Amino acid sequence: MCDAARDEGAWLRVVTWDPAYEHLLTLIREATGLEGEHLRDERAQWVDAPDAAHRRDGVPADSLGPVPADPTGAVRDLAVGRDVAGRGTIAFETHPMLAVLESRGDALADWLAAGQALLRVLVTATRHGISASFANQSLEDPDLRKEIASEAAHYGHPQMVMRLGLGGNVPPTPRRAISDVVGPPKKADHNTQKGSSR
Template identity: 40%
Template sequence: MSGPLTDRSIATGLSAAIAAPSIHNTQPWRFRIRDGGFDVLADHDKGLDVIDPDRRAMYLSLGAAVFNLRLALAAAGHTPLTVPVPVDDHRVARVEFGSRKMPAQGTRLLAAAIPRRRTNRLPYQGALVPAGTVEELCAAAAGAGAGAGAQLAALDPVGRNAVLGLTWTADARQRSDPAYRREIVAWTAPTGVRHDGVSSEAFGPRPAMSAVSVRDFGLGLPPDERPTARFETDPQLLILRSLGDDRAAWLRSGQALQRVLLTATVRGVAVQPMTQALEMPDLRRTLIGPDGRWWPQMILRIGYGQSVPNSPRRPISACVEPRPWQRRRVSAVAG
């Protein structure tokens, strides 16, 4: 049975959910508050038709929001109940309140990391992330509370070089596509102009003589306005795979991914997604697990780097679909 749905509970859950990472910071979610819980909805107006036509990356983003919602409620002393619902074009998940329960220390640490998590597109320092920390990140993916079906693995030098080559190939293809360039420009803007998309201060520098291929969000700017920098010669890469490749698998992967990202934040590890190769179906197929059952969902570059600013977020009031009798309550909570 669900617990009470209070203004504080609503604010806690929604604030955490909208802080989740998303492809191009599109924030493709909406939330409906009803019957003592939250419905998590896909906002297809935020879809990326060029790089994400099947909405795989959108559902990963939605899974990350679901995980943040569940985590924040657990840290506040609620037992979050993820109620099974058919995953469709609109509603993707439902989270309700269960019995009260004292949160574990690990739960509180992860929840406290939600507002501190960043995507770091800067060059990383030479120090490697220790094997023990990498193992902790891999364990985090398997323990996301979304059921079995996600695994994170570190790439050895052969696998790393193969992924880097695929990423450069994908990046070159995308840069030559006028539709891709228009999509990038549509979702970027000078810092402070909008509440979604990638702001100019988050673009990061262009790689100079580097093995790393960083997505260039400054394609709409003259080349001389973009600084260059040297990135790592041998970057550390992780790959997240899921058992299956449907919407439910994507949602599970998004939850696993977010637990990994928050664990990395707690440990002071910088992370950058490298998804270009996963946006090309022919290249992505080459990264399927050897048995053909585990599908690649995310590639992560990890290391230690300088701090970076947070990405903008839409206000809570722009992300909810309350019933008429709830509009005053949600507006007040949104502040």
């Protein structure tokens, strides 16, 4: 998986040493506690939404997995605070394998490279029977992201934090048709080009 990231110009760093590992776990937990009601409301539109059976996007209830028995674990519960039928509860490992995907810079081209690296890492992981879940809530807060950059990232800018391990099979989530998200390029409006008097 590290080679897969490197092939796209990024790095996947498996964080295994203390104290960086414990600090990263702490930052993930801290970020989970910082999530506000507005974020939970927005997520409710995507996760187990009332119209989920008729949608081609979102995360249906049967793809959520069980509720973590320990709410302080490094597991992102997409339906936190909501009662979703049939999920059950499970004790996740207290010290999961954590990895940070890093890019050389933090500009748009670096984000694209990180996205391509993430895709390649996930495909490689799947091929080897490894599941990944994202713990990127710790990167959504600028201050926490800086801490991760100084503690757990060694080559560049952290773009994704992941839990890696062996997971069970879940049904695939719905997908939109390509034509719903990608269209033909728009023609340039010559009236708004450089030098236009408008």
